[in-house]
Each structure stands twice: as structure tokens, then as C-alpha cells.
Amino acid sequence: MPAKKPTKTSGIKDLVIRVCVGTGGLAAGSQEVIDEFGRQLKSYGIKADILKKCVNKTGCRGFCAKDVLVDVILNGKSETYQLITPENVARIVEEHILKGEPVKEWLVGPEYHAFHDKQTKILLKECGHIDPEDINAYINIGGYEAVRKIFPLETFEVIEEVRASGLRGRGGAGFLTGLKWDLCSKAEGKPKYIICNADEGDPGAFMDRSVIEGNPHSVIEGMIIGGYAIGANYGYVYIRAEYPLAIHRLKIAIADARKKGFIGKNILKSGFDFDIKIKEGAGAFICGEETALIASIEGKRGMPKAKPPFPAYKGLWGKPTVINNVETLANLPSIITKGAKWFASIGTEKSKGTKVFALTGKIKNTGLIEVPMGISLKEIIYDIGGGCERNRKFKAVQTGGPSGGCIPASHIDMPVDYESLMGAGSMMGSGGMVVMDDTTCMVDMAKFFLTFTQNESCGKCTPCRIGTKRMLEILTRITEGKGKEGDIELLLELGNDIKLSSLCGLGMSAPNPVLSTIKFFRDEYEAHIKEGVCPATVCKALRRYTVSAELCKMCGKCFKACPSAAVTWEKKQPAVIDKTKCIKCxxxxxxxxFSAIL
Amino acid sequence: MNEKKCLAILDSYREHGGNIISLLQEIQESFGYIPEDVVFWFSKRLNIPASNFFGVATFYAQFYLKPRGKNIITACCGTACHVKGSAPIINKIREELKLPQGETTTKDGKYTVESVACVGACSIAPVFIGNKKVFGKMSMEKAAEMLKEIDKGKGK
Known part of the structure; x- marks a missing residue:
């Protein structure tokens, strides 16, 4: 493109433009925005080599509700724009970059700052600020320093440091990472393995994806530290094939780390060999369970085995193996460089550090957040999340995915840590937080999760395979208005039996969404069964369709759409629905x- | 059956010392799905019972035992997408493509509509993926646009 106007560009001494290219950003059109910045700047005669440097791709910064987010850092002063489309770019370049006057109405508002103010970022600190596909960007912010720091230490010293930090597994159950490593390092058998569990199967959770997309080297560095501590020379990353961008970036990161000598033979002349392989999952939720994951890497059906023996003693190919979650591993570089004391100073007595949550559902500020352990639900939902969409009434929050439960509005002051969530019948899980308002039906929600776990049950144990099926049948008939007296008691009995008699975590936790919704929202179940009403008007079969004479514009579309001739309508007359003929379709x-049918 | 393709897969399998999952992944990459006769071919060559292959293939959601359409639409059925109303949009798309109940691929082999547990892009729910492109904050209107876009790009 020829230079279109002779414009002074001499005022631009230093220009950096950062555009979020996480999966959320890309879907919102960030690549188009980047391309447009390139075109615009080029048309003003700003040289291409500057362009390459100044238009930065970054990982997700969490505030996906306002994507595409763009940082313009001109001569050291940073401004952030929200909801940017390619059409906005020309004006930003002209007014902000060339004239030095930011386009005020497109800058982020107070909710952007409120969203970030209550957060404590360790893992996500660099996500959204560095280019995830450039290893030098990671090294420049102190990356791989932790690896240098551990090599002079004895392995038990590294394990002791991690144990002292109080870091617990971020995958759900919250087992102490240092203890897990200690067991594996003392186990007999060679070679040993370390596996990064990136099989983030919980629907409603995307923390691991974002960490890998935004800062893949932190996970690799964590694996090297873990490998060194337990004496493993091989690492696997077991990652969902549904995350193509994360896999792509991880591959680049591993290749770059190998080139720089952070992985491979004799790392940094320490005498320690370590290499990492990526294993793509084939689509089974159960493979997030340790023993099933191991079976899957071995090429078998991903069915869990009885524990003990624990993987720390007998894991992959029968050898001692440690499996750590993505988030757990990504915490390690900071723990090593800043020390266990620093990490242990964040959080509560038993839950240390921060936790990343995927805040989604019917909440204003959806996105990825990182908060210190022990923060209250209220702070997360109202201060960070900004409350429910369209200011509707907050009803419950679901944590822990299909293994967790719903926490009602009455428990909103509860602190978020492993023990408190468990006490409320839910769990930390991997960190999904789905917010529900008064238009969400809790019976439908329970049915949704049970459909999922029923589908994903591997079929090995009878209580899980058949028990969840029976529970699902009961829930289905309740949502269809065919519920019977005693169904709630039957669900409770079945649920408790399944929890007691299943082998693995999937079966043991599958009834949780049902049990917790019955515990807190029993009235909704009863309304479905006894009165034939769905209070949230979600369950289709329980709806009673009527026409609002006020809103009806007499167009007759409903009359034409009705397959059972239940609608009577004549021109210039509001439609009427005959309840005896209505099939509630x-x-x-x-x-x-006109939303005139209620 | 294309024996040449099979031999190439067999070579790489032997070279890399792969396992059944990676072998099936390669078959699917090459054929677009897991054809029955190909499984029997490998079963004979490798002296592994075909039931082992089918056992693994039916266990994991990502293996397809039937040919898939040219254009693939994936609906995310995660919690956030469910809460934000993905189900009526899926029904609308299926209706638009005249997919009979219980089928995932149209008769002419042009489209496959399938669902996946969660693509992990919950903040832009409901999410659909049309031929690998992510469409976020989906609505009935945007679904129609997506179908048009896919239709335009066909034959690519």
C-alpha cells in the first residue's frame, strides 16, 4: 500500500501494541484487528520491521467479556481499549498514535479495573503481557531462573521447599504436591516419569487452556523442576485434542526450550537429562483420573484401576510416576525463585497461594480470574464479576464441574478454599465457576451434569454405570412433569449408594450436583413433582403457554407455527392458545x- | 481400501513404536474415519485382535466409525454454553440442514453436526466451531450467518 498522507511520525519514539490472541480473543476477531493495525501503520510509512516488533500477540488476560482488548503503549504510556473491531483501528492510529490523543470513549471503563483490582496474579501475571510464542519474552521476565536455581540443590531440598510452600494439587482433590513428590522420589524403580495433566475435561473450565496458551514456558519449567526433584528424565503432557491452539503453542515452546538447552541432554551442564513429549487425548473425560490417564498414554481404554498401588509407586509402564495438574506446575517457578515463605504467606492456613477460576455463566464480567485462597464468594461474584447479567437475582454458583455442587446465594460469604467448598457439598475441582440467576432451573442443571457423567462413565463399576442411568431417568421424568412422590428420596438413596460403592473419583462424585441441588433447592424439585411447575420456566414440558394480549401485535406467526391447531387467531385479533390442545412444543x-408468548 | 495408505501408516507405527491409540489416530487422519476393513487389515498384519481396536475406538469420543461430512460443525455443550442456551441453537441448525433424529451427518455427506463436552471458551458462550473456526456468543441469527459462511467456503 502506498503511503497515503505525509504525516509526522517522529513523535513516535517507542510504540508497542498488544492484542490478546487467546481462543476467546481470536473468536472475537483479534487476528483481523492485528492485520488492520499492520495495514494502517504501514500506510503511514512506519517501517515493517518496527511493525513486527511493536504489534505484539499476547495470551489471554482474562477479561474475555470485553474482547478484543488492545493495549497501546506509546512512548512508555499505556492505554487499554476494549471491544475493538478492525473498523476502530484507523481512528486509534490517527488520533492516539499519530496525534497522541487517546480515543476516550473506547478506553476500558471502571469495570475493567474493578475486575483486576481484587485479583492476586501469580500464574496469570504474565499471561496477556508476553508473547507466548517467543521464549526470549519469557527469559526476559526471569523465566528459567528457577531451573538454574535448583541444579546446585539436592533433590530433597527442592522437595522440601515445595512441601514448605504448602502447594496443593490444583486439579481438584488438593493433595500436597511436596508429599506426592516425596513418595515418588523414594519409590523404587527406574525410569521415573512426570506427567502434566492438561486433560481439562470439566465443562465450564478453561484455566489450563489459558495458562498454556498464555505462558506455556511456565508449565515446561515446572515440569523440569518436578522431574529433577523426583528423579524423572521423561515427561509427558497429556492434553485434550479439543485445544488446538494450546497444543500448537506448547509444541513451539518445547522446541524452543530444547534449542536453548533447557530440555534435552545435560541441561545447563548440570548432568541432568530431561525431555518432554506431548500426548494428545482422544476425548474421554475419565482420562483426567490418574490411573485412567496412564492407561490412555499406554494406548489402552482409559479405565481407572483400584488404588493402591498409587501411581507414585506403580504408574506409567508400571514405573513410579507423578501426575501434576497444569496450574500446579505453573506455580513452581515462582515458588522456587521467590521462596516457599512468600508463597505460604498468601491464602489461608490450609490452602496456600492463589487459585485460577473460570468465571462464566450468567455473570457480567466473564473471564479468567486469579484470586488468593480464602477470598469470599461474594467478592468474586460482585466485586470482580460485577454481579449477574441484566442485574438479575443471583441464585447459585456451581463449582467443581460435574463432580462439584451448587452453592446457594445464602452461602455467599463463604471463603473459597478446599475445606470450605467440600463442607458445602461441592469441591474446588479444577476451578470452573458457573454463575446462575433466577432464570436457571436447578433440576435442569442437575440433569445436565448427570447426562454428562452418565455419558462419560467408563462402565467398569456397576453403581456408576447403571446407578447414574437410573438417576438420570428419574431426573428426566421430573423435568417432563411426570415426577412421582418419593422420587426425591429415591435420588438421595441412589446418590449416596453410588458415592459409597464406586471405584474412582468420577463415580464417587457424580451424584454431587444432584445431592447438593436437593439439599439447597428441594423446593424446586417439589414444585416440579407436586405442582407440575418449573419455577424458572426452563423445563419445556412444564411451561404453560399463554399470549399476552398487551404485547401481541396480531401478526399470526404463532398461529402458522402451531402444529396442533391450539392457536386461534384472526386478523386484527390477538391470538389465543387452547390449553387442552397445546402439546407444549x-x-x-x-x-x-414480539416475545408476547409467556 | 487403499493399501498404500495402510502400508505407510504401518511403517510409521513400526518406526515410532506407537500404540493402538496413536495408530487409530493416524488411520483417522488418513481416511477421515476408521473404516472397518482397514481395522481388519491391521489386525491381521500386527496379530492384534480386531476387538482390541474396536474396544479403544468406541471408548474415545474422537474416533469415528462412520464417514463424516465435508463441513463439520461442532457445538459446545459445556455448562456455560448450556446455561446460555446452546440447545435451541443446535436444534435450529439441525433443522436447517434437515438432519433426521439420531443422525449426525447429512445424507449428501456435506455436513456433520456434532457436539463436544467443552471447548473451554466459556466466556464467549454459546460457542460453535464451523470448520475449525470458532464462533462465539452465538445466537439464532449468527447461526444462520455461520451456515452461510460455511456454505460459501465449500469445496475448499
């Missing part, structure tokens, strides 16, 4: 352009 509701 919802066709009229979908067809009405």
Missing part, C-alpha cells in the same frame, strides 16, 4: 417476534 414461543 414451544413452536409458537420460538416463532413470536
Amino acid at each position: 414451544g413452536a409458537c414461543y420460538e416463532a413470536c417476534p
